[in-house]
Amino acid sequence: MEKFEKLTGIAAPMPLVNIDTDMIIPKVFLKSIQRTGFGVNLFDEMRYNRDGSEIEDFVLNKPQYRNAEILVAGDNFGCGSSREHAPWAIKDFGIRCVISTSFADIFFNNCFKNGILPIVLPQEVVDVLMKDAEKGANARMEIDLEAQTITTSDGEVFSFDVDPFKKHCLMEGLDDIGLTLEKKASVDAFEARAAAERPWV
Amino acid sequence: MSPKTLYDKIWDAHLAHEAEDGTCLLYIDRHLVHEVTSPQAFEGLRMAGRTVRAPEKTIAVPDHNVPTTLDRAKGIDNEESRIQVEALDKNAKEFGIHYYPVSDVRQGIVHIVGPEQGWTLPGMTVVCGDSHTATHGAFGALAHGIGTSEVEHVLATQTLIQQKSKNMKVEVTGKLKPGVTAKDITLAVIGETGTAGGTGYVIEYCGEAIRDLSMEGRMTVCNMAIEGGARAGLIAPDETTYAYVKGRPHAPTGEQWDAALAWWKTLYTDEDAHFDKIVTLKGEDIQPVVTWGTSPEDVLPITATVPHPEDFEGGKVEAARRSLEYMGLKAGQKLTDIEIDTVFIGSCTNGRIEDLRAVAEVVKGKKIKDGMRAMIVPGSGLVRAQAEEEGLAEIFKASGFEWRLAGCSMCLAMNPDQLSEGERCAATSNRNFEGRQGYKGRTHLVSPAMAAAAALTGRLTDIRELM
Numbered sequence: 001m002e003k004f005e006k007l008t009g010i011a012a013p014m015p016l017v018n019i020d021t022d023m024i025i026p027k028v029f030l031k032s033i034q035r036t037g038f039g040v041n042l043f044d045e046m047r048y049n050r051d052g053s054e055i056e057d058f059v060l061n062k063p064q065y066r067n068a069e070i071l072v073a074g075d076n077f078g079c080g081s082s083r084e085h086a087p088w089a090i091k092d093f094g095i096r097c098v099i100s101t102s103f104a105d106i107f108f109n110n111c112f113k114n115g116i117l118p119i120v121l122p123q124e125v126v127d128v129l130m131k132d133a134e135k136g137a138n139a140r141m142e143i144d145l146e147a148q149t150i151t152t153s154d155g156e157v158f159s160f161d162v163d164p165f166k167k168h169c170l171m172e173g174l175d176d177i178g179l180t181l182e183k184k185a186s187v188d189a190f191e192a193r194a195a196a197e198r199p200w201v
Numbered sequence: 202m203s204p205k206t207l208y209d210k211i212w213d214a215h216l217a218h219e220a221e222d223g224t225c226l227l228y229i230d231r232h233l234v235h236e237v238t239s240p241q242a243f244e245g246l247r248m249a250g251r252t253v254r255a256p257e258k259t260i261a262v263p264d265h266n267v268p269t270t271l272d273r274a275k276g277i278d279n280e281e282s283r284i285q286v287e288a289l290d291k292n293a294k295e296f297g298i299h300y301y302p303v304s305d306v307r308q309g310i311v312h313i314v315g316p317e318q319g320w321t322l323p324g325m326t327v328v329c330g331d332s333h334t335a336t337h338g339a340f341g342a343l344a345h346g347i348g349t350s351e352v353e354h355v356l357a358t359q360t361l362i363q364q365k366s367k368n369m370k371v372e373v374t375g376k377l378k379p380g381v382t383a384k385d386i387t388l389a390v391i392g393e394t395g396t397a398g399g400t401g402y403v404i405e406y407c408g409e410a411i412r413d414l415s416m417e418g419r420m421t422v423c424n425m426a427i428e429g430g431a432r433a434g435l436i437a438p439d440e441t442t443y444a445y446v447k448g449r450p451h452a453p454t455g456e457q458w459d460a461a462l463a464w465w466k467t468l469y470t471d472e473d474a475h476f477d478k479i480v481t482l483k484g485e486d487i488q489p490v491v492t493w494g495t496s497p498e499d500v501l502p503i504t505a506t507v508p509h510p511e512d513f514e515g516g517k518v519e520a521a522r523r524s525l526e527y528m529g530l531k532a533g534q535k536l537t538d539i540e541i542d543t544v545f546i547g548s549c550t551n552g553r554i555e556d557l558r559a560v561a562e563v564v565k566g567k568k569i570k571d572g573m574r575a576m577i578v579p580g581s582g583l584v585r586a587q588a589e590e591e592g593l594a595e596i597f598k599a600s601g602f603e604w605r606l607a608g609c610s611m612c613l614a615m616n617p618d619q620l621s622e623g624e625r626c627a628a629t630s631n632r633n634f635e636g637r638q639g640y641k642g643r644t645h646l647v648s649p650a651m652a653a654a655a656a657l658t659g660r661l662t663d664i665r666e667l668m
Contacts, residue, residue, distance in 0.1 A: 015516060015519070016516070016519065016520060016523070017517060017520045018396060018496045018498075020496075020632075020634045020635075022634040022637050023634065023635060023636075026636055027614060028615075030237050030615065031266070031282055031284075033284060033285060033288050034241065035349075045636050045640065050640070074516045075515075076396055076397040076430070079397070079430065080632060080634060081331070081332045081613075082238065082330055082331055082332040082334075082346035082347060083237075083238065084241075084330075084349040102397050102400055104397075104400065104430060105400060105401070105430070106346050106347065106348060106427075109348060109351070110349075110351075113351070114350070163364065164222050165220070165224040165362075176354055177249070177353065180226060180358045180360060184358075186217055186226070187218065187226065187359065187360055190228055191217075191359070198214075198324075198461070198464065200322070200458075200460065201325065
């Protein structure tokens with residue numbers, strides 16, 4: 001997995017609440033058996049007309065946000081399905097960090113598996129960051145995972161919380177499966193004990 | 202020992218490892234797999250030279266992409282869909298996991314097949330690369346959706362890296378009024394808590410109205426726990442649960458049944474156990490409900506009118522305005538005046554036999570409205586067979602419904618069952634998101650009985666008017 005340490009980039013504002021996984025990547029694009037190539041269809045129905053032409057006023061189609069690497073979004077971002085195609089599409093587009101007041105549980109976990117940092121902050125902070133993002137391409141935010149800070153284009157600094165284990169994995173680009181396999185002895189012992197206690201499972 | 206919730210008990214019984222920083226490895230008893238969220242996971246195993254740790258605990262069935270038309274034996278027209286299903290065929294065989302192919306009568310929606318075959322049992326941990334895995338919580342199993350990376354993790358290690366959620370209790374007291382169903386309960390709860398109200402929690406549903414539900418009804422309630430943002434929904438097992446499970450193909454028998462039953466009877470929330478959040482609804486206050494917008498929290502009693510965006514606060518004002526525009530509705534319009542083009546009955550929310558019986562009761566001897574497109578998609582081949590045996594299929598066909606083969610169908614419209622632009626549907630499924638049932642399609646979520654009523658009248662209808 002690609003490491004996440006520090007990111008300085010353009011933030012795109014998407015204040016809409018309840019942006020669901022069907023909006024992020026509609027199901028017609030879930031038929032691939034690959035993990036890549038979804039970026040072009042990120043937010044497909046909001047981003048393109050039926051004939052494939054771009055909808056001009058959609059944020060990521062605006063010249064100043066085409067290279068956005070950060071998304072500042074409304075409440076409950078990523079609600080809906082478990083499809084990891086949603087973070088795959090976000091990552092494939094080039095976005096590495098999403099900021100909101102809340103995220104749906106499965107989407108939140110899926111981000112960390114793909115080198116994306118989701119950051120939860122209180123409404124008043126998200127409001128400040130949303131305003132900063134609305135300034136466009138000249139306003140770059142800086143995300144420092146090590147220090148757990150976000151610096152706005154005005155130099156205002158906000159700190160954020162992140163689970164220590166998830167932070168460690170993200171900063172080192174670690175493979176979860178490899179880490180878990182190191183604990184094989186514990187799992188073997190648990191499995192043997194559970195099989196004795198609940199043989200019907 | 203301090204009193205524990207049901208969730209605490211199942212969690213503790215599956216904790217395989219806990220690191221110093223609190224990161225836990227939860228052992229997984231059942232891993233359900235379908236064709237959409239698994240190909241990349243199997244490919245990941247292959248690339249890393251890994252195997253499936255517990256193939257005997259891994260069960261696969263294709264459901265999202267499969268056609269539901271009667272001629273599906275001829276194969277899948279859409280090339281990408283066909284490739285996905287073929288990939289599952291191949292992966293199931295190569296990794297030696299249990300498999301119900303499209304041609305098997307037991308094939309169906311993964312969350313209907315699991316319980317039906319007795320794979321899902323009380324006190325288990327159940328995961329699947331699908332958010333509606335919450336369904337299995339109806340058995341008092343800790344069940345939730347996972348992403349594809351986690352699918353690969355479970356395949357390789359039979360565990361999941363987890364942090365414990367908080368405990369939330371949703372109590373529905375008293376009796377339901379006639380015409381009110383499990384679907385109305387679960388939608389009413391989301392209407393109360395919002396789609397993020399359960400975020401960070403596992404919900405335990407309890408109270409007389411929940412206890413009175415059949416297993417089918419309990420599965421409907423837990424199915425939509427995810428729509429309320431919760432990781433999982435749970436209902437403590439009881440005699441209703443044991444009666445449903447007993448005799449299923451993969452349920453324990455003989456001495457093992459007795460041992461299992463003894464353990465299952467310990468699976469309840471202790472008196473005085475702590476809940477971090479409690480929501481209480483009175484069963485008698487719940488009415489037949491319908492969604493008007495593009496989020497499952499946009500729910501109102503069928504007797505209400507379409508709300509004004511200004512009725513809301515914060516970001517929801519703009520979201521409601523957008524929803525009304527998308528849905529082609531005007532604030533103040535009576536919900537019962539909304540005309541419907543299509544009725545979809547099925548899905549892991551409402552594709553079980555009890556749901557079909559409820560529909561038959563409403564439509565028996567009646568015809569659906571002229572020009573109405575109405576389809577019934579049973580949740581599994583066995584549900585279909587049972588409906589035929591009970592004479593329900595004849596009732597549906599005589600009323601003018603299409604009687605389909607099993608699959609996810611128009612719930613998420615990955616197969617050819619889709620809404621066209623502007624087409625308005627009363628659906629028994631679980632999501633009314635923009636584009637969910639087809640590009641620019643308009644979805645109103647309802648119970649099976651309400652969907653049946655809408656099919657007859659051609660508009661959203663209060664089922665109580667037809668009773």
